[in-house]
Amino acid sequence: xxxxxxxxxxxxxxxxxxxxxxxxxxxxxxxxxxxxxxxxxxxxxxxxxxxxxxxxxxxxxxxxxxxxxxxxxxxxxxxxxxxxxxxxxxxxxxxxxxxxxxxxxxxxxxxxxxxxxxxxxxxxxxxxxxxxxxxxxxxxxxxxxxxxxxxxxxxxxxxxxxxxxxxxxxxxxxxxxxxxxxxxxxxxxxxxxxxxxxxxxxxxxxxxxxxxxxxxxxxxxxxxxxxxxxxxxxxxxxxxxxxxxxxxxxxxxxxxxxxxxxxxxxxxxxxxxxxxxxxxxxxxxxxxxxxxxxxxxxxxxxxxxxxxxxxxxxxxxxxxxxxxxxxxxxxxxxxxxxxxxxxxxxxxxxxxxxxxxxxxxxxxxxxxxxxxxxxxxxxxxxxxxxxxxxxxxxxxxxxxxxxxxxxx
Amino acid sequence: xxxxxxxxxxxxxxxxxxxxxxxxxxxxxxxxxxxxxxxxxxxxxxxxxxxxxxxxxxxxxxxxxxxxxxxxxxxxxxxxxxxxxxxxxxxxxxxxxxxxxxxxxxxxxxxxxxxxxxxxxxxxxxxxxxxxxxxxxxxxxxxxxxxxxxxxxxxxxxxxxxxxxxxxxxxxxxxxxxxxxxxxxxxxxxxxxxxxxxxxxxxxxxxxxxxxxxxxxxxxxxxxxxxxxxxxxxxxxxxxxxxxxxxxxxxxxxxxxxxxxxxxxxxxxxxxxxxxxxxxxxxxxxxxxxxxxxxxxxxxxxxxxxxxxxxxxxxxxxxxxxxxxxxxxxxxxxxxxxxxxxxxxxxxxxxxxxxxxxxxxxxxxxxxxxx
Numbered sequence: 116x117x118x119x120x121x122x123x124x125x126x127x128x129x130x131x132x133x134x135x136x137x138x139x140x141x142x143x144x145x146x147x148x149x150x151x152x153x154x155x156x157x158x159x160x161x162x163x164x165x166x167x168x169x170x171x172x173x174x175x176x177x178x179x180x181x182x183x184x185x186x187x188x189x190x191x192x193x194x195x196x197x198x199x200x201x202x203x204x205x206x207x208x209x210x211x212x213x214x215x216x217x218x219x220x221x222x223x224x225x226x227x228x229x230x231x232x233x234x235x236x237x238x239x240x241x242x243x244x245x246x247x248x249x250x251x252x253x254x255x256x257x258x259x260x261x262x263x264x265x266x267x268x269x270x271x272x273x274x275x276x277x278x279x280x281x282x283x284x285x286x287x288x289x290x291x292x293x294x295x296x297x298x299x300x301x302x303x304x305x306x307x308x309x310x311x312x313x314x315x316x317x318x319x320x321x322x323x324x325x326x327x328x329x330x331x332x333x334x335x336x337x338x339x340x341x342x343x344x345x346x347x348x349x350x351x352x353x354x355x356x357x358x359x360x361x362x363x364x365x366x367x368x369x370x371x372x373x374x375x376x377x378x379x380x381x382x383x384x385x386x387x388x389x390x391x392x393x394x395x396x397x398x399x400x401x402x403x404x405x406x407x408x409x410x411x412x413x414x415x416x417x418x419x420x421x422x423x424x425x426x427x428x429x430x431x432x433x434x435x436x437x438x439x440x441x442x443x444x445x446x447x448x449x450x451x452x453x454x455x456x457x458x459x460x461x462x463x464x465x466x467x468x469x470x471x472x473x474x475x476x477x478x479x480x481x482x483x484x485x486x487x488x489x490x491x492x493x494x495x496x497x498x499x500x501x502x503x504x505x506x507x508x509x510x511x512x513x514x515x516x517x518x519x520x521x522x523x
Numbered sequence: 524x525x526x527x528x529x530x531x532x533x534x535x536x537x538x539x540x541x542x543x544x545x546x547x548x549x550x551x552x553x554x555x556x557x558x559x560x561x562x563x564x565x566x567x568x569x570x571x572x573x574x575x576x577x578x579x580x581x582x583x584x585x586x587x588x589x590x591x592x593x594x595x596x597x598x599x600x601x602x603x604x605x606x607x608x609x610x611x612x613x614x615x616x617x618x619x620x621x622x623x624x625x626x627x628x629x630x631x632x633x634x635x636x637x638x639x640x641x642x643x644x645x646x647x648x649x650x651x652x653x654x655x656x657x658x659x660x661x662x663x664x665x666x667x668x669x670x671x672x673x674x675x676x677x678x679x680x681x682x683x684x685x686x687x688x689x690x691x692x693x694x695x696x697x698x699x700x701x702x703x704x705x706x707x708x709x710x711x712x713x714x715x716x717x718x719x720x721x722x723x724x725x726x727x728x729x730x731x732x733x734x735x736x737x738x739x740x741x742x743x744x745x746x747x748x749x750x751x752x753x754x755x756x757x758x759x760x761x762x763x764x765x766x767x768x769x770x771x772x773x774x775x776x777x778x779x780x781x782x783x784x785x786x787x788x789x790x791x792x793x794x795x796x797x798x799x800x801x802x803x804x805x806x807x808x809x810x811x812x813x814x815x816x817x818x819x820x821x822x823x824x825x826x827x828x829x830x831x832x833x834x835x836x837x838x839x840x841x842x843x844x845x846x847x848x849x850x851x852x853x854x855x856x857x858x859x860x861x862x863x864x865x866x867x868x869x870x871x872x873x874x875x876x877x878x879x880x881x882x883x884x885x886x887x888x889x890x891x892x893x894x
Contacts, residue, residue: 116532116592116812117525119820124524202524396893407894414882417889421810421837428526428809435526449802507791513801514794518774521789 118431120206127203131210138179139216142172158217159253163295177219177250186248187224194232194240195248205378205434212382221292223247223254226370227300227319234317234358234366243298243319255293255322257301257344258367260286265508267302268311268364272346274303274318276353281305281318283326283349289502293329293342296322306361317363320351336495378430380454384423384461387492391416391465394485404472404484415464422457429453445517452509455499462496465489526809532596539597542573543604549863555607556721560685562608568640570610577638580618584634591753592819595760595812602764602874605866607722609643609682611761615754616681617644620690620701624738624746629703633688645686646750647677647727655751655879657699657744662729664693664700666740671695671702673710673729683713683725690737691729697741702734720873752818752831755878759811759838762874766807766842769867770800773849776864780854787852796848803841810837829891836884839875846871 120128142161161173180186183197189204190196199207211218218224228247231240246252263270272285283303293299299322306314322329326349331339358366395416398405406412429450433443466473469484473493478486500506514520528536546566555561570576578594580586594614601610618637621630636642652659662675673693683689689704689711704711710732716724738746774797777788787793814834817827846868850857857864875881 116528116816118813118816120524392892392894410886413889413894414885416894417836417885417892420888420892421833421885424813424833425806425810425837428806428813431524432526432805432809435524438525439527445798445801446805448798449805452798453802453806507795510795510798511791513798514788514791518797518801520774520777520794520797521786523789523791523794 124202124206128206128210131207132214134179134183134185135210135214135216138176139214140172140175142169143176143215143217158219159221159292159295162250162253173219174250176217180219181248181250186219186250187228190224190228190232194228194244201434201437208378209382212379213386215383215386219250220247221253221296222256222300223252223298226256227254227298229370230300230317230366231357233369238354239319239357252297253292253295254298254300255290255296255342255344257287257290257293257299259289261288265505268315270302270304270315272301272303273307274305274316274351276305277350279353280350281353281355283318283320283346283351285346287344287346288332289341290329290344291341293322293344294331294339298322299327299344300357302363302367305363309361312364314361315363315367316360317357317366318351319355319357320349324349324351326350334495335497336491338495378427378434380458381423381426381430384419384426384454384458387461387465387488388416388419388423390485391468391489395468404469404482406468406470412464412467415467419457419461419464422453422460426450426454426457445513448504448509448512448517451504452500452506452513455496456506458492458499459496462489462492466493526812528596532593535593536596536600538573539575539600540603542569543600543606547604547606549866552605552607552866559715561682561723562685567608571638571640574638576610576614576618576640577634579614579622580634580638581622584630585638586618586634590819591756592812592815595756595815598757598760599764599767599808602761602766603768605765605768605870609645609685609723611754611757612645612682612686613637613643615750615757616646617642617688617690619753620646620737620746620750623749624701629735629737633703642687643682643685644688644690645680645682646754647680647683647689647691648747648751649677649679651676651678653678655883660692660694660699660744662691662693664691664695664702664740666695666697666700666736669736671700671734671736671740673702673704673732673734675729677727677729679716680725680727682723683727684715684723689727691727691732691734692743692747693729695740699743699747700740701737701743701746703737704729704732704734708733718873720870722870722873749818751878752814752827755831755835756811756814756818758874758877759807759814759834762838762842762871763804763808763811765867765871765874766800766804766845769846769849769864769871770797770804772864772867773797773800773852777852793852796852800845800848803845807838807841810834825891829888832884832887832891835879836881836888839881839884842871843875 158173161169164170185197187196188199188207192198224247228244258267260270260272274281274283298319300319302315303318304314305316326347328345330343332341332343333339395405395407433446436443466489472484473490475483475487476490477483515522546569574587577586578589582588621633650659650661662673665672673691686706689706691702691704693700710730712728714726718724777793778786780787811834814830817830849864850868853864856862
């Protein structure tokens with residue numbers, strides 16, 4: 116067991132860190148001058164922004180990464196990726212997260228591209244992959260529906276064949292970033308008679324196709340991270356299917372982007388707790404906002420610190436397994452569940468530290484401790500135990516797939 | 524970075540598991556609860572033949588010269604098999620301080636005998652105040668050359684009933700002072716305590732007990748630092764193995780036990796407990812090994828201290844959650860003495876309390892965070 120980099124790993128880490136340090140546009144650098152909105156909307160929104168400097172930052176950063184082949188570090192070299200090893204990808208993701216640098220390419224890079232590389236035709240790859248890597252096309256994912264959340268395979272959005280086209284009718288929801296996307300990949304039902312997992316196809320389409328409407332949803336934290344997407348007789352060529360017809364469920368489930376989410380969460384929470392500690396330890400005696408005279412509050416902070424360390428180890432375990440050729444099973448679900456629950460506990464602890472002042476939502480009130488970041492996170496971390504497989508689903512997966520308990 | 528075991532550690536682990544499944548069955552664990560000595564001398568000798576008492580001891584003194592992380596691999600298996608007896612007392616409470624601060628003569632005298640299984644050691648640290656810090660050491664020590672005389676009461680001393688020697692922490696005018704005290708003298712009065720785990724802990728009354736000075740008079744607390752670190756992490760390793768086994772037994776039971784016409788393990792109420800158990804066991808394992816790694820590779824004092832405190836804080840609470848779930852999954856049968864799951868439940872509490880529970884270590888974490 117070893118928690119330290121090998122010499123080669125350390126070398127690569129330095130290379131990545133120095134690159135970020137030199138090339139990351141100011142807009143994405145952590146610091147007081149960056150407002151909360153910049154931090155959360157990221158690259159995909161910036162590239163469509165009306166603000167010229169935001170747009171330029173997005174383009175500059177994408178160009179810098181593209182020079183290194185680091186827009187898609189995990190893709191094979193023949194498709195324009197960097198072909199990094201599992202451990203190098205991990206280090207790359209760690210350093211990006213440490214610098215709070217926005218990943219470029221969104222779901223095109225993380226999900227659609229790798230899926231297409233496995234299941235797409237040569238024509239599809241030639242058409243779509245270069246545009247993902249150049250930052251020209253951003254993708255959104257259309258999986259969930261109003262009546263199909265955890266039970267995703269029950270989805271009802273219907274694609275009916277009409278000559279060389281599919282005609283799509285139905286509705287998707289929680290389509291993250293669709294308002295900033297150019298293309299959509301979606302799971303649609305192509306055979307309503309077949310068992311539910313076997314009548315689904317994986318389709319890609321231009322988001323401006325007539326009949327397709329994207330409507331942002333305002334969440335309880337006053338943000339618009341996702342949308343409702345409506346399909347009214349949307350015509351898509353049958354050549355836009357990825358993989359075989361009615362095998363879309365298996366195409367869509369090929370890749371779970373667990374690795375990236377694992378480590379970036381741990382790094383984000385570590386940064387958060389360090390900022391909290393810095394604030395608490397620097398407070399003057401007459402700062403009545405900080406309640407660190409309560410032992411229960413001090414111990415909660417210590418517990419959160421412990422949990423972040425446990426979470427790091429869970430992420431390290433996954434990459435250690437992959438690096439020695441093993442395929443993680445329940446371990447990825449443990450990461451997701453424990454990470455998202457730790458996130459919520461951390462936000463709650465922050466609100467405990469500041470007591471009555473945790474009412475404050477405003478970033479720039481003179482009364483706001485730490486620019487109200489914990490209050491905001493307390494609200495905005497709510498969906499983290501829900502999306503990408505709720506904590507309940509993760510526990511089901513751990514118990515049945517991991518521990519072999521019989522399905523209910 | 525690699526969180527897997529080395530080939531050698533895998534061999535140690537698998538060898539230990541096979542050995543203990545044969546040599547330390549549940550019946551032995553139960554018999555030793557009722558036994559005055561609390562350990563099997565036959566098993567003790569066989570363990571010595573495996574080289575286990577001497578695992579950490581340098582080769583020049585008859586040991587194998589392995590590092591501390593390797594020992595934790597072994598202790599995880601000890602927890603899994605609930606091995607009764609004075610192994611941790613002897614190795615962590617005896618061999619470790621001798622290796623760390625023993626004179627050449629003391630090392631030559633005692634370490635080969637520990638490695639060969641010929642002597643049993645223990646460490647007498649705590650007193651009726653039940654404190655783990657230096658203030659807890661109030662037993663009087665008076666030094667005369669290389670000799671030291673102790674007067675006072677040590678409490679919760681593990682395996683004192685069978686120990687040949689006790690390393691006693693006392694306080695002289697110069698500060699905390701350690702001595703090696705033979706138990707076969709009039710000045711040492713040992714009374715066994717009945718405990719939750721039916722392990723053998725004792726009150727040790729020292730009345731002009733004679734010993735030989737270990738290390739430097741007044742420098743005992745600093746010398747105990749590495750010992751306490753290792754013993755604490757050793758307890759974590761034991762808890763990890765214990766919790767892993769409790770979890771495995773409980774999952775197996777949930778697959779077999781049928782109610783309402785189906786295995787109870789098909790109910791999500793049970794499944795989610797099992798998912799939380801594996802999360803807690805795995806979380807405990809890695810945070811324990813991180814501390815063992817920090818010790819073995821000589822990370823900075825600050826990092827080592829923090830990782831030890833974090834490990835004990837986490838493992839103490841997490842493994843308690845595991846064994847509590849284990850009891851709940853078993854229902855009524857788990858509450859009976861005959862069924863095995865309770866053996867783990869009671870032993871978890873002993874290890875949780877040893878060298879400070881989660882509250883104690885969490886406070887130390889908080890202090891190191893500056894809050």
